Amino acid sequence: MSIREEFEKREKSFMSPFGCLSAESRGRIKTEISCPIRTAFQVDKDRIVYSNAFRRLKHKTQVFLSPLGDHYRTRLTHTLEVAQIARTIARAMRLNEDLTEAIALGHDLGHTPFGHSGETGLKEIFSKGFSHNEQSLRVIEVLENKGKGLNLTYEVRDGILKHSKGYGSIVPDDPNDQPCTAEGKVVRFADIMAYLNHDLDDAIRSRVIRADQVPESCSRVLGHSHWERATTMMRDIIFSSEIRAEDFQLNMSSEVCSAMSTLRHFLYENVYRSPQVHEEFIKAKKILSELYARLLNDRDLLWNELKKMEMEEVRHNGDSHERTVCDLIASMTDRYALDLYSAIFFPSPFV
Template structure:
C-alpha cells in the first residue's frame, strides 16, 4: 500500500458519509496514472498553486484599484481567506479538506483585472455570457499549461464553475446552481463570508464608509471585528447544518443569515456602487475596452503579448480571434494592463 492509498484509507475511516472521498472522484477528462504520494484532490491543489494564473492574482484588484496601503486585499489574499474558511468548515464537518481547498484556490483564477469592472466591460464588448466562474474553468481547462490545461478532477472543476452567481442567493434554491459536492457548496458560502468580512474592513480603512454606518443589526448579531464576524458566520453554518432525508443540507440560523444578507446589501449600495469606487472603474473599463479592440485589429501585437504572457498556446487550439483576445484581457493583471495601455497609446519621446 503506497502513501496515497494510506491517505485514502484514512479518509474512509474518519470522513463523514456526506464527504467526497478522494478515491471516489469521477476522474479527469484525460486519464493519467495516480500519484503514489498525493490524493487526486491534493494533486489538483498543487497544480492550481503552481499555475501562472494563481501567481497573477497578487496583482489583481479585489475592490480598490491600485491601493497605496500594504494592508488592502488583492484577489490573491481574498482567495487565501476563502481557502482558510472553507478548510475550517470542512474540517469541522468531517468533510474533504483537500477538495474544499482546491476549489477555493481555483475559484477566481479567471477573474479579470480591475475586479468586477473588468468583468462588466468584457460582458459589454465581448459577450453578455462572460463571467469569471466560466473564465476560471477556461483557465484550468484550456489556457494554462500552454493551451493544454491542468486536467483537474470533475469535482474541482464543478466547484469552480458553480462557486458564484453574482448577487444571487447565498444559499440558492435551484439545485442546478449547487455544486455536486458538499465541499463545493461550502466554498460558495465561504467566498461570500470572506468578501463580506474583508471588503467591509478595507472600505473602513479607505474612508469609503465609517464604522458607525454599518447597520446595527449586523454588528449586534455577527460582530464588530473581522475575527468576531468570521467566527460567528462559520460556527453558525457548522451548527445549523443537518442531515435531512439522507442528505447534508447546509443551513444558517435566520438571525445570522438575515444579518449577512443585510450586510451584503449595505456593501453593494455603499461600497461597490459608491462614487469613489465607481469613478475608478470607469477609467479601468476604458483602458480594457481600448486594449481589446486594438489587439483585435493587430494580430502581430496580440501574438507578441500572448507569448510574453506565456499563453501563446491559445493561438493554436482553433479559438476565434475574439475569444483569444478575451482570454488575454481576462488573464492580465492591473499593472500589466496599465503598462500595456501606456506602451500602445501614450506618445514616446523621439529625441
C-alpha cells in the same frame, strides 16, 4: 500499499458519509497514472498553486483599484481567506479538506483585471455571457500549461464553475446550479463570508465608509471586528447545518443569515456603488475596451502579448480571434493592463 492508498484508507475511517472520498473521484478528462504519494485532490491543489494564473492573482484587484496601502486585499489574499474559512468549516464537518481547499484556491483564477468592472467590461465588449467563474474553468481546462490545461478532477472543476453567485442567492433555486459535492457548497458560503468581512474592513480603511455607518443589527449579531464576524459566520453554519431526507444541507440561522444579507446590501449600496469606487471602475472599463479594440486589429501585437503571458499556444486551439483577445485581457493583471495601455496610447518622449 502506497502512501496515497494509506491516506485514502484513513479518509474512509474518519470522513463524514457526505464527504467526497479521494478514491471515489469521478476522475479527470485525460486519464493519468495516480501519484504514489498524493491523493487526486492534493495533486489538483498543487497544480493550481503552481500555475501562472494563481500567481497573477497577487496583482489583480479585489475592490479597490491599484491600492497603495500594504494592507488592502488583492484577489490573491481574498482567495487565501476563502480557502482558510472553507477548510475550517470542512474540517469541523468532517468533509474532504483537500477537495475544499483545491476548489477555493482555484475559484477566481479566471477573474479579470480591475475586479468586477473588468468582468462587466468584457460582458459589454466581448459577450453578455462572459462570467469569471466560466473563465476560471476555461483557464484550468484550456489556457494554463501552454494550452494543455491542468487536467483537474471533475469535482474540483465543478466546484470552481458553480462557486459564483453575484448578488443572487447563496443557495441557487435550481439544483443543477449547485455544486455536486458538499465541499463545493462550503466554498460558496466561504466566498461570501470572506468578501463581506474583508471588503468591509478595506472600505473602512480607505475611508469610503465609517465604522459607525455599519448597520447596528449587523454589528450586534455578527460582531464589531473582522475576527468576530468571521467566527460568528463559521460557527453558525457549522452548528445550523443538518441532515434532511438523508441529504446533508448547509444552513445558517435566520438571525445570522439576515444580518449577512443586510451587510451585503449595505456594501453594495455604500461601497461597490459608491462614487469613489464607481469612478475608478468607469476608467478601468475604458482601458479594457480600448485594449480590446487595439488587440483585435493588431495581430502582431496580440501574438507578442500572448507570448509574454506564455499563452501563445491558445491561438492554435480553434477559437475565434475575439475569444483569443478576450482570454488575453481576462488573464492580465491590473498593472499589466495599465502598462500595456500606457505603452500603446501614451506618447513616448523623444530622447
